Amino acid sequence: MVKRVLAIILILITGYWLANALAQVPFGADKMLVGKYYLENVKEQTGAVNAVTAVVVNYRGLDTLGEVTVLFIAATGVAALLWRKKRERTAKSEGSVVLQTGSKLLLPFIMLFGAYIFIHGHLTPGGGFPGGATIATAFLMLYLAFREYEIPHNVFEPLEGLAGMGYVAVGLIGLIIGGYFLFDWIWQTWQLGHANIGRLFSAGFIPIIYTLIGLKVGTELTGIVDNMVKEPKEGGQ
């Protein structure tokens, strides 16, 4: 009971601090100077029409690299926790006819939509993370529908590693050309795509990096699903 009371007192103190701090800001006043800067300069500086994507990949590219790393560590942790020498699918029954037929019909469209989300990240809402998650749900559906299905591991795991290394490589090329990590060399040095802002071939390295992130997130989440579905073989640890 003492713990509960202490917790409530702590919450009240924190809430009081937060309320005090927020009371200093006049209601409805525009205090977001950084946000205004981004909105005003996003087209000239990055070429992206979708300002959210420009902030995530271009202005705050290093944070996104950290985010990808966190996801990678999470996937590695899941794989390490569930690791056994011999593991296999142990589902006892196939999915129903509706699930099987539906997944066969929908699979290409879900994959296409996921790829569209991350390739067009600089034009329409979305980007590498939602696109990759959409692709991973397509593979999740395959796992649920078919008893024997397993992803081609010798394709997925190298692809995941190559996509991650590609992100770092793009950043390092920026370091060589422009002087800092993740410098947008395609847009600022080569001046490619300045004529067609708002079309696919614009926005410098944003589509390239978001395609790499999409592939990485998709393969990583699929790997997590694969690790969780499979169970150790009967008898052998």
Added chain:
Amino acid sequence: MIDCVQCIEYLIVILMIVSAIFAVEWRDLLAAVVGMAAVSLFASIAFFLLQAPDVAMVEAAIGAAMSAAVFIFAIKRTERYESEEEGTGWWVRW
């Protein structure tokens, strides 16, 4: 005429709260996972109405699909029903 976008927003918030309460209270954990996924789905619609389509997409894919799948895999390896021992009501459990 009533501003109906706002009615929909209120409706979605109410649905979110109701599904959250169900997700906590249901003893069948599989049903509770569906309740949790419903919270994410309604949150995704709410994000979309609040003009944050980027966040809405991530919430729908990660929150509703992937995390529900992870919970269902966990339930498959453990137990489906919550134990009945702590039968006290919500006013004591806090």
